[in-house]
Amino acid sequence: MPQLGESIAEATIVRFNVAVGDTVEADQEIIEVETNKATMGVTTLCGGVVKEILAEEGVSYAVGSVLGTVEATEEELERTGVTTVEAHQEEHDQAQAAEEEANVHFKTEGAGYFEPKAVEPNVKGLPVPMGKKGAHYISPRMRARMNELGLQAADISAVTGSGAGGRVTVEDLEQFLEYISTWPASSASPMRLAVADAMRRSWTRPLATVGMPLVMDRLLEYRSKQNPKPGLTLYVLRAFALALSEIPSAAGYLIGGKIVEPRAFDIGLAVQVEDGVMVPVLRSVDTKSVQELSQEYSDLVDKARARRLTEEHTKGGVATVTNFGTFGLTWATPIPLPNETLILGISAGVKKPVWSDQVETFIPVTEAELNLTFDHRVIDGGDAGRLLKRVVELLSKPETL
Structure with a gap:
């Protein structure tokens, strides 16, 4: 099992694409695995014949576990620079002996480094309904x-x-x-457990939500003239990043007695996938136009839906935008990720009568609700309201985005 990311200690086998006796080439994707972040492939280190498969589908294995072996020729090993399992084990044993002499112990008790060791997911939880009683103290x-x-x-x-x-x-x-x-x-799937863990950690903060209506007619008209038409969410992402660049403290982190402001305005995009949500991050959104961001936005959404995001695609966001309006919702209180202070939600657009002072009558407009959830330790309701108002102002002039 390879190291699939800095913070990933194990992965679950989803599917084997080969069987014992199959001939494989170097760098061929032969196993599909799932981590708490994405589904990805494990490839062969060299070409040869699959000799044995030691792992099982649906089971989680620690990084470093042998999932199977490939029988290769001496020429193939020399060409690819791959060492045998035995040689690698010998190198590991020698390194471990040196560590033990220095009184540094890291080997798992009862398990060799290269033995296939099934592990429990590192995020556990029992889904239960809310109760009416209880106490915070736990003995x-x-x-x-x-x-x-x-x-x-x-x-x-x-x-x-x-x-x-x-x-x-x-x-x-x-x-x-x-x-x-x-x-x-x-x-529960690794994805579901990861979402549960993130929301549990995020809820340790005092979170509050404010809302403001957005008249969308001008934005919809402007977008209809573009070719290709960028997603509506992308306009909101861009306006949100510009507003934050003007009020950077709103996206800050409270660390002890300091509020640390972000160095770049990288904004995440919540994408619904099977049994969870993935949040790819667009980089430096405040410095790029909607058209410049369009292709990057589409590529990240496609990767997220295919569960092919890497850690590089998901780390470092300072805030997130989520379009819950795609589910027909007109109001929601989204929860920011634990490492972010803000999340901006977009509701479904609906036709509403709005009074016009110019014609002195009600006129029909398409209106959506923007909901901003924030860490109340960092900003107050007034600052959140001013930030949201600035987002609405920017969206009212889509040609500037």
Whole structure:
């Protein structure tokens, strides 16, 4: 199992594209794996014949585990510069012996570095409905039992506590688990677990949401004359980045007693995929026009829907735009990622009567709602409102974007 990203320690086997006895070429994609970020391929290091497959589909394996072996000729090994499993294991053993002499231990107990070792996903959780009672305090005994089960504090919110002040006890938890043991259940995917973990961490902050209407008629008319027509979300991305470049502290991070402002306005785009959401990031959006961003935007959306994003495509965003209007929603309170302070949501456009002072009557317009969720520690409602107003002003002049 190769290292698929800086923060990725394991991946789940989705599919084998070869069988024992098949002939393969160097750099041929033979295994499809899923991480908590994307689905990607594992390729061969050299050409040869598949001798054995040691891993199983649907199981997670740690980085460094052998998933199978390829029998190759001496000429192929020399051409590709690949060492054998035995030679690589010997090098690893020698390096480990040197580390142990320095009293640095890193080998997993009971498992050789190259043995195929199945691992549990590193983000666990029990999906349960919200409860009405409970207490924030978790006793050491309760915490130990939750750690054994891989549960987070949010996972026990459905459990009614019988302890002092409504505290949930170990006995309460065991009774609840017994109670739901016969309910229909399925394993959460790595993507679903990653989203759950991100939202759990994000909700540790005081988040607030403000909204403002956007009359879209001028934007829709201008867009209809473009060839090709950029996505409406792209105009919002561009206006959001420009507004943030004027008020950079709004996208800052509160670190101790300092607010650290971003160096570049890289804006993420929420893309719905099967069982989750992926957020590719467009770089330096404030310095590029909508037309200049159009191709990059389309490529990232396609990669996200195909689950082919790399860590380079998703890291470093300072804020995100999400178009929940594609689902027909007219209001929502989106939640920013843990590493971001802001997320801007776009609702569905609807026809509404709006009073016109010029003709002194109501006229029909297409109106959408913009919802901005923000970390209230960093900015207040007034600053969030001014930021949102500036976004609306910029979108009212789409030719400048």
